[in-house]
Amino acid sequence: MKNITVVKIGGNVIDDADALKSFVKDFAKLEGPKILIHGGGKEATKMSAKLEIPTTMIEGRRVTDAATLNVVTMVYAGLINKRIIALLQAEGCNAIGLTGADANVVTATRRNPVPIDYGYVGDIDPAKIDDSFIANLLGSGIVPVFCAIMHDGKGNLLNCNADSVASSIAIAASRIAPADLCFCFEKAGVLADIDDPTSLIRSITADIYAGLKKSGVVNKGMIPKIDNAFKAISSGVRSVTIKYSGDLLVDTGTVIS
Amino acid sequence: MKNITVVKIGGNVIDDADALKSFVKDFAKLEGPKILIHGGGKEATKMSAKLEIPTTMIEGRRVTDAATLNVVTMVYAGLINKRIIALLQAEGCNAIGLTGADANVVTATRRNPVPIDYGYVGDIDPAKIDDSFIANLLGSGIVPVFCAIMHDGKGNLLNCNADSVASSIAIAASRIAPADLCFCFEKAGVLADIDDPTSLIRSITADIYAGLKKSGVVNKGMIPKIDNAFKAISSGVRSVTIKYSGDLLVDTGTVIS
Numbered sequence A, B: 001m002k003n004i005t006v007v008k009i010g011g012n013v014i015d016d017a018d019a020l021k022s023f024v025k026d027f028a029k030l031e032g033p034k035i036l037i038h039g040g041g042k043e044a045t046k047m048s049a050k051l052e053i054p055t056t057m058i059e060g061r062r063v064t065d066a067a068t069l070n071v072v073t074m075v076y077a078g079l080i081n082k083r084i085i086a087l088l089q090a091e092g093c094n095a096i097g098l099t100g101a102d103a104n105v106v107t108a109t110r111r112n113p114v115p116i117d118y119g120y121v122g123d124i125d126p127a128k129i130d131d132s133f134i135a136n137l138l139g140s141g142i143v144p145v146f147c148a149i150m151h152d153g154k155g156n157l158l159n160c161n162a163d164s165v166a167s168s169i170a171i172a173a174s175r176i177a178p179a180d181l182c183f184c185f186e187k188a189g190v191l192a193d194i195d196d197p198t199s200l201i202r203s204i205t206a207d208i209y210a211g212l213k214k215s216g217v218v219n220k221g222m223i224p225k226i227d228n229a230f231k232a233i234s235s236g237v238r239s240v241t242i243k244y245s246g247d248l249l250v251d252t253g254t255v256i257s
Helices: A011-015 A018-028 A041-050 A066-090 A131-139 A162-173 A206-215 A223-233 B011-017 B015-027 B040-051 B066-090 B131-139 B162-173 B208-214 B222-234
Strands: A004-009 A032-036 A095-098 A107-108 A122-124 A143-148 A149-151 A158-161 A177-184 A239-244 A254-256 B003-007 B036-039 B097-098 B108-110 B122-124 B144-145 B149-151 B158-161 B179-185 B241-246 B254-256
Touching: A004 B149, A011 A041, A011 A177, A018 B097, A032 A066, A032 A162, A041 A066, A041 B208, A066 A095, A066 A143, A066 A149, A066 B066, A066 B158, A095 A239, A107 A177, A143 B241, A149 B066, A158 A177, A158 B011, A158 B066, A162 A177, A162 A223, A177 A206, A177 A223, A206 A223, A223 A239, A223 B015, B003 B162, B011 B015, B011 B040, B011 B179, B011 B241, B036 B066, B036 B162, B066 B097, B066 B144, B066 B149, B066 B158, B108 B254, B122 B162, B131 B144, B131 B162, B162 B179, B162 B222, B179 B222, B208 B222, B222 B254
Parallel strands: A004 A032, A004 A177, A032 A143, A095 A143, A177 A239, B003 B036, B003 B179, B036 B144, B097 B144, B179 B241
Antiparallel strands: A107 A122, A149 A158, A239 A254, B108 B122, B149 B158, B241 B254
């Protein structure tokens, strides 16, 4: 099989109907086997508010009690995932929407409730992802589109971090063919000055990253994303790029190597 | 391929957590290739009420405006479908949840808005169902689980009647192998006296059906279900049974022939 492109889009793209349509058009044009992973945090927060379910975030991660699990399952696996699938089909891209439970493709382990009980939140071991099912879909010209809802194999769905899902799936994809991972979001990439889009840092190595963290240029929200990028690189993913969602087809952004 | 069993479960089973778990255990035990189709009307109605979206029903069918389409997509394709998938996986049944948009497996046509505009409601032509994708899943030992959300191929999701979806998918399945369709619901089958569970009518032919309609024994809600059953039979489905959801593994119910 040819190289596999694994793309992750975040909540800001999904929340903006025009940006999402534009992204979907670009994604449909990407050549070769490809996989999409999406988040969708803001819509879940809005839906929780409408349903009067309190949202609790600890260190940027959603505490997922049973009621919140229902909300994220509805919003991520239902509303957002199927909206994206319908839009992709309209662009001639034959996509299939998946949670980890579907075809048992990704099992997750509920996070240890000590020291912080995040509830129905899971972590993924990339080694346990069923890459043969993914390979079969890609081989049939079908594009898997994952939301970040996985399962424990015991009947429970688990809410996972979408960046970690993307990294884990890229690692699994790299067992099929060389895999390139692209994190798409609302910024041009990693910026030396967050308010200056022209201050793009084009390349980050482990050494540069250590310096950027030390100097505080890389801030809290970006650290797990870059950590996931390095984890992917060290686990067999060929390349990782962090870029603006509108630049999917353009060779730009921050390359992690 | 062996015979394919196509099972439809209705909203009353889904609304009752214990009944659903029990049904899932039975369904997992069914031997051979199988397909599940589920409705889920009541949870969508409850969710619409919580979100203060008015529910309008005309002749037992939900009028689906854009806000209602979002609700049914969330509830059917997200909450209910993925809950069922996780439960099936826990029973060792490797299931995959699908809308018609996924892998472009079922396209639907938006219903003519004249004389009644039902909004985003679609009807399915069984001839247009991609039975090769379904055959591939079944051949890999994977069980497709459909909710009643389909798409028009132009980017729009469409809400369909779950009984019609079941009938259409059974017709498509019968192009792969002999297919048996089973409608599971809260009654023992078609009853001569709706208040007497022992008054089961064991067999209904077209002649018997005409008589039952004339005498009023078959009432409004049951007519579309039996019409779908006869449509399936006349389009190649080998058998259709209407039975209690707790009797999936028992040879009982009303056989339509």
